[in-house]
Structures are given as C-alpha cells and as structure tokens.
Amino acid sequence: MALFVHFHEKLTLVLKALSMSRGRLAAELGVDKSLVGRWASGVVTPSAHNLENLTRVISNHCPGFTMLDWDRDLPGLAGLLGVAAPVSGHGVAGLHDAPDSLPLPVLEMSRLTTERRGHAYEGFWRTTRPSVMMPGRFFHDHGMVRRHENGLLQFKVGGAGLLFDGWLLPAEGQLFAILFDTVGQTPIFVIWNGVPLSKASFLDGIVMAAALNAARTPSAYPIVMERIGDLTGDRAADDATCAELLARDPLAPEGSIADDLKHHLIRDIGPAAAAAGLGEMFLLAPITSTLSRGETIGGRLVG
Known part of the structure; x- marks a missing residue:
C-alpha cells in the first residue's frame, strides 16, 4: 500500500509540523514511547488500529486531517501541514533533529541500540x-x-x-x-x-x-x-x-x-x-x- 511508503518520514514531518515530541504522542495515544520510536525510525509500521488512533490524535491538533492524508507524498503532506517540504527526501531533520544524510539502516540500528x-x-x-x-x-x-x-x-x-x-x-x-x-x-x-x-x-x-x-x-x-x-x-x-x-x-x-x-x-x-x-x-x-x-x-x- 502507498500508505506505508516512507511512513516514518511522514510521521516525522507531522511531528515536526505540530511541534510534538514522540513522548507526547505516545502519551496521547496511550502506548509506550518505544513503539512510537519504532514507527518514526521505520523499523515497524502502525497496525490498522494504531493508525486509526494516530490519525485521530493528529486531527485533534490539525483539524481536517484524515486517514487519506497518509497517502499523500511528502511535498503534498508538507503543504497540507503548512511547512516546508523535505529537501533530500530522507526526512525533515537537521543537525538537532536527526543526521538525515546517513543511510537509514545505520540510524535504525543506532536507535534500536540506543533504546x-x-x-x-x-x-x-x-x-x-x-x-x-x-x-x-x-x-x-x-x-x-x-x-x-x-x-x-x-x-x-x-x-x-x-x-x-x-x-x-x-x-x-x-x-x-x-x-x-x-x-x-x-x-x-x-x-x-x-x-x-x-x-x-x-x-x-x-x-x-x-x-x-x-x-x-x-x-x-x-x-x-x-x-x-x-x-x-x-x-x-x-x-x-x-x-x-x-x-x-x-x-x-x-x-x-x-x-x-x-x-x-x-x-x-x-x-x-x-x-x-x-x-x-x-x-x-x-x-x-x-x-x-x-x-x-x-x-x-x-x-
């Protein structure tokens, strides 16, 4: 499904646009912070139930956001959220958010080990x-x-x-x-x-x-x-x-x-x-x- 193509990048973009931390999202969802971390690092993708709850939480902060918006590409999602689109296609992070120039497997491994x-x-x-x-x-x-x-x-x-x-x-x-x-x-x-x-x-x-x-x-x-x-x-x-x-x-x-x-x-x-x-x-x-x-x-x- 197109929904899960680069889902972790879309989630990172949403969190940045809403100035929301992973910990805060986890608290509002009622799930462990490590689960949100795995979503954001691309290790796993949300189940249908979790995706529905995730969409509901985001819509509370961004009225009108629906499940269909996850199918947007990154520039389209950025436009919906009113933020700049990622330049590299590998996320929206800078020096103080994530070193997005490194290969994704390196970051996934480091996040899991850091956890x-x-x-x-x-x-x-x-x-x-x-x-x-x-x-x-x-x-x-x-x-x-x-x-x-x-x-x-x-x-x-x-x-x-x-x-x-x-x-x-x-x-x-x-x-x-x-x-x-x-x-x-x-x-x-x-x-x-x-x-x-x-x-x-x-x-x-x-x-x-x-x-x-x-x-x-x-x-x-x-x-x-x-x-x-x-x-x-x-x-x-x-x-x-x-x-x-x-x-x-x-x-x-x-x-x-x-x-x-x-x-x-x-x-x-x-x-x-x-x-x-x-x-x-x-x-x-x-x-x-x-x-x-x-x-x-x-x-x-x-x-």
Missing part, C-alpha cells in the same frame, strides 16, 4: 586529549551526552567558545561519534570502545579530525572521556549545567595529567618504534588494553 543501551552513556563528561598545535600540552573538553527526541544520543562538548556538536551512534559494542566543529566548520570523527555494564564511567578511543592550523592538517590521536556527573532528568537544569561546562577553560594545567594517562595518549608510532618494541606500527585502540570501563547501578560491580 537498549543509551542510558549507559547519558551524563556529563570530560575528555582528555593531546594538543596537536601545542606539543606536550593537553585539553579537556566538557559537555553532555543525552538522548534526543529523535531516539539518538546527542553529544555536545567543548570549551571557551569551541563547540563540537553531533551524535553518538552505538554499534557492535562501540560508539561512533560524528561531530561538527562550529569554529573550523569541519566534521570530526571519534570511535570509542564501549562498555558492557549498565553505566559507563570511562571511555577511550581515537579521534580523526583536521587540526586547527592554517593547513587544517588531517590528524589522528588517542582520546579518553570520563564521567563527571549524571543527568538530573530536568532538561532545563541539565542544559544549564552543560552551558556552564562548555564555558570552562579547556587547556589542562601543566603537570596535571597523570603519567599513565600521558603514556596512553602520547605514543611512539611507526615501523621503527614497532621494531624496537617501544611502540606500535599503527595507532590503535585495542579492546585488549582498553581503558573503557563501567559499573552497575550503585557501583556494586565495576569492570
């Missing part, structure tokens, strides 16, 4: 990374990981006016971060080793980014991230805490980084280092020597 495991990574965090431009110095980015209404983990870190904003996509026990450097106007990629326990407390991984020099030199280097606080559940209060963290000076004081952490972040890389047994052939973050760890609720089990 099961996203809570382990939500919280306030501090990164430690070596400076590419200031050899021997380190930076701390501060920020927040929180589940967005689109079902993905939003990742926002930075300091002193430098902001990295994007998404954490969990897959196969790892976290793939896609961030946007709002100063350099370039994307940044991080792969983190995930944790199997219910609450991550420390993560390690590798950054791939363009250095902030004149040539924007492609660079890769290790990074770690430690939990410094938990979310309160009050979004306004958590946003205020995140804003305070983002305002902090990111340059770590000299001598403040422990020697074992320095050894992890600054390594000898290349054939000579590998042959001498002093380093690695390639820059790696192997699970066999990962620093990533977590804990159960209450900290009764750590590992």
Whole structure:
C-alpha cells in the first residue's frame, strides 16, 4: 500500500509540523514511547488500529486531517501541514533533529541500540586529549551526552567558545561519534570502545579530525572521556549545567595529567618504534588494553 511508503518520514514531518515530541504522542495515544520510536525510525509500521488512533490524535491538533492524508507524498503532506517540504527526501531533520544524510539502516540500528543501551552513556563528561598545535600540552573538553527526541544520543562538548556538536551512534559494542566543529566548520570523527555494564564511567578511543592550523592538517590521536556527573532528568537544569561546562577553560594545567594517562595518549608510532618494541606500527585502540570501563547501578560491580 502507498500508505506505508516512507511512513516514518511522514510521521516525522507531522511531528515536526505540530511541534510534538514522540513522548507526547505516545502519551496521547496511550502506548509506550518505544513503539512510537519504532514507527518514526521505520523499523515497524502502525497496525490498522494504531493508525486509526494516530490519525485521530493528529486531527485533534490539525483539524481536517484524515486517514487519506497518509497517502499523500511528502511535498503534498508538507503543504497540507503548512511547512516546508523535505529537501533530500530522507526526512525533515537537521543537525538537532536527526543526521538525515546517513543511510537509514545505520540510524535504525543506532536507535534500536540506543533504546537498549543509551542510558549507559547519558551524563556529563570530560575528555582528555593531546594538543596537536601545542606539543606536550593537553585539553579537556566538557559537555553532555543525552538522548534526543529523535531516539539518538546527542553529544555536545567543548570549551571557551569551541563547540563540537553531533551524535553518538552505538554499534557492535562501540560508539561512533560524528561531530561538527562550529569554529573550523569541519566534521570530526571519534570511535570509542564501549562498555558492557549498565553505566559507563570511562571511555577511550581515537579521534580523526583536521587540526586547527592554517593547513587544517588531517590528524589522528588517542582520546579518553570520563564521567563527571549524571543527568538530573530536568532538561532545563541539565542544559544549564552543560552551558556552564562548555564555558570552562579547556587547556589542562601543566603537570596535571597523570603519567599513565600521558603514556596512553602520547605514543611512539611507526615501523621503527614497532621494531624496537617501544611502540606500535599503527595507532590503535585495542579492546585488549582498553581503558573503557563501567559499573552497575550503585557501583556494586565495576569492570
């Protein structure tokens, strides 16, 4: 049926036009929020009964909306709702709604994994990374990981006016971060080793980014991230805490980084280092020597 062609995109368009969250829709329908999430991600489509109830709820906010309107194409539906039609045909989301340029299966998988495991990574965090431009110095980015209404983990870190904003996509026990450097106007990629326990407390991984020099030199280097606080559940209060963290000076004081952490972040890389047994052939973050760890609720089990 034409009704279910790109249904998830149509539902996303409707929710955006009505400024309605998935949680609010679920409450008005009397169903679990995860079900609405699966509809919106395209994993499943509503049953006839649920579609009828969904249409009824939408008509309460958009008088005249009927079951027949689901058969409209996206531009036609957008016109009915009085909003701009999606440009790409892959949804109406922007940076803060959903990364719609990624292949749909990636987003579906990430949303499903986030639904099961996203809570382990939500919280306030501090990164430690070596400076590419200031050899021997380190930076701390501060920020927040929180589940967005689109079902993905939003990742926002930075300091002193430098902001990295994007998404954490969990897959196969790892976290793939896609961030946007709002100063350099370039994307940044991080792969983190995930944790199997219910609450991550420390993560390690590798950054791939363009250095902030004149040539924007492609660079890769290790990074770690430690939990410094938990979310309160009050979004306004958590946003205020995140804003305070983002305002902090990111340059770590000299001598403040422990020697074992320095050894992890600054390594000898290349054939000579590998042959001498002093380093690695390639820059790696192997699970066999990962620093990533977590804990159960209450900290009764750590590992």
